Amino acid sequence: MTKNADPTHPCGKCAFYSDSVWQPAEPGSVSVLAAGFSRQELEVGQDLFEQDAENRAVYCVSRGLIGLRTHHSNGKSTLLRLAYPGEIVGFRSFLGSGRHQTEARALLPSRICTVVRRDANRIVHDNPSVLARLMDRCVAEIDRSHERIIATATTSNKQRLSALLLRLMGHFGEQDGDSFEMRLPLSRSDLADLIGVQPETMSRLVKRLQNDGNFSFSGRGVWITPGRLTEEILARRS
Amino acid sequence: MTKNADPTHPCGKCAFYSDSVWQPAEPGSVSVLAAGFSRQELEVGQDLFEQDAENRAVYCVSRGLIGLRTHHSNGKSTLLRLAYPGEIVGFRSFLGSGRHQTEARALLPSRICTVVRRDANRIVHDNPSVLARLMDRCVAEIDRSHERIIATATTSNKQRLSALLLRLMGHFGEQDGDSFEMRLPLSRSDLADLIGVQPETMSRLVKRLQNDGNFSFSGRGVWITPGRLTEEILARRS
DNA sequence: GCGCGTCATTGTCGATCGTCAATTTCTGCG
DNA sequence: CGCAGAAATTGACGATCGACAATGACGCGC
Structure with a gap:
């Protein structure tokens, strides 16, 4: 086992985790946490996988934040999804036959729990409950997309940005007395992608949100909330 | 077998279909097409299932058009997805444990191929390839949602409406010399839902599209295209 | 410390959208 | 045939957005 690792759990919150799958590895083994599981740490900006690459594994975000981005043929790109701790990444191309x-x-600096494709196939074969969990995750992704489609059509950009910031704050914000603060791990363009607007519009949205008084942004990437929305954020902490 | 049914196929285009699953039933049996498969015909406006109802089966659209609509708590509703012939309906709540x-x-008048939940479980258990196909469908739904999210953010409403109409025309349009025509099975509100705008905006979009000369709408629900986009439509015919 | 490139902001403009409301058209039914 | 209700259209308005361009701030490497 790796030093300081939780002996009862290979990678923190992990949708792949199952009692019947995971047994503690013998002491001394470092990266292989259990049959089929390995762990890796990613620096900010490091790739877990590239677009169009063949699926080699299924990943679970143990710590940090992973951004899923698609590059279009015209050279632009869109940040499509954020994978928070506990979420699975790569299941789409694992379940469907294909490439990322x-x-x-x-x-953010991230810890990833990796299950290479062959092991994943074996695990899924031996443990139908793991497959069920994978499919649940797949279904949840559909639900999430549908919610996003509905939200795009029915709520204002300001509301959607507000909701996104609160979600991020729930995951990564640090309480400081009556208020929360965090380093925003996303650029303005990233935020713009996530709610479906242009970067310039995002700048103006940020300003308007600040004028409303619920958020305050200082410099690039750093921002603070006065206590108004504290309860909202705490409610998002699980 | 039912009279006039294609003996090689239980329900026309059907993602559930598999050689290893389907064997012709004995002559005389009407609704049961093969082990686990049955067929039903739906009139326009008839429900296949209701929201919040428990999943009882997986369905495949053999003919016609099925609309998936969610009712919100505020009394409004949104048409979320159109299921064209060949597509599977109900897989979300079948794979995930839950309700519709x-x-x-x-x-449109539709023919549905139904596999009740228990049979579907058995079929999936005996035929991993069918499960694989179901998961493929699930993954495809994610892809489609992602495309829609990207399209909403990057293309104009006019473009999206145009694309939607061409897709419908490809499925249900009837060629008339150099042009196509069809009875539009969707209200203006439905169209508005599908591209994420208000009904009033849809009225204006329809008018603008007509002024551009590629489409012409007559009365409610009926519309015709002059030959300009004929090739586009033919390309969508598979 | 300087320069350069990227990112962010701001300004301006026209186009489009959402909303409210009034009007017209359509449809089903008696 | 006429009526009533629903759907569709149209008008008007303010708010917002996307696009383009210019400016400003920041980070990074030399």
Whole structure:
């Protein structure tokens, strides 16, 4: 086991985790946590996999934040999804036969629990419950996309940005007395992608949100909230 | 076998179909097409299942058009997805454990191939390839949602409406000399839902599209295209 | 410390959208 | 045939957005 690792759990919150799958490896083994599981640490900006690459494994975000981005043929790109701790990445191309349709890159220092494709196939074969969990995740992704489609059509950009910031704050914000603060791991363009607007519009949205008084942004990437929305954030902490 | 049914195929284009699954039933049996398969016909407006109902089966659209609609708590509703012939409906709540999150209603007279839940479980258990196909479908739904999210953010409403109409025309349009025509099975509100705008905006979009000369709408629900986009439509015919 | 490139902001403009409301058209039914 | 209700259209308005361009701030390497 790796030093300081939780002996009862290979990679923190992990949708792949199953009692029947995971047994503690013998002491001394470092990267292989259990049969089929390995762990890796990613620096900010490091790729987990590239777009169009063949699927080699299924990944679970143990710590940090992974951004899924698709590059279009015209040279532009869109940040499609954020994978928070506990979420699975790469299941789309694992379940469907194929290549990654997105690039996965660490937006924060991240710990990833990896199950290479062959092991994943074996695990899934031996443990139907793991497959069920994978499919649940797949279904959840559909639900999430549908919610996003509905939200795009029915709520204002300001509301959607507000919701996104609160979600991020729930995961990565640090409480400081009555308020929260965090380093925003996303550029303005990234934020713009996630709610479906142009970067310039995002700048203006940020300003308007700040004028409303619920958020305050200082410099690039760093921002603070006065206590108004504290309860909202705490409610998002699980 | 049912009279006039294609003996080589239980329900026309059907993603559930598999050589190893389907054997012709004995002559005389009407609704049961093969082990686990049955068929039903839906009139326009008839429900395949209701929102919040428990999943009882997986369905495949053999003919016609099914609309998936979610009702929100505020009394409004949104048409989320159109299921064209060959597509599977109900897989979300079948794979995930749960209830339907949408209502499924026939928008055209439709033929549905039904596999009740227990049979579907057995079929999936005996035929991993069928499960694989189901998961493929699930993954495809994710892809489609992602495309829609990207399209909403990057293309104009006019473009998206145009694309939607061409898709419908490819499925249901009837060629008339150099042009196509069809009875539009969707109300203006439905169209508005599908591209994420308000009904009033849809009215204006329709008018603008008509002024551009590629489409012409007559009365409610009926519309015709002059030959300009004929090739586009033919390309969509598979 | 300087320069360069990227990112962010700001300004301006026209186009489009959402909303409210009024009007017209359509459809089903008696 | 006429009526009533729903759907569709149209008008008007303010708010917002996307596009383009210019400016400003920041980070990074030399």
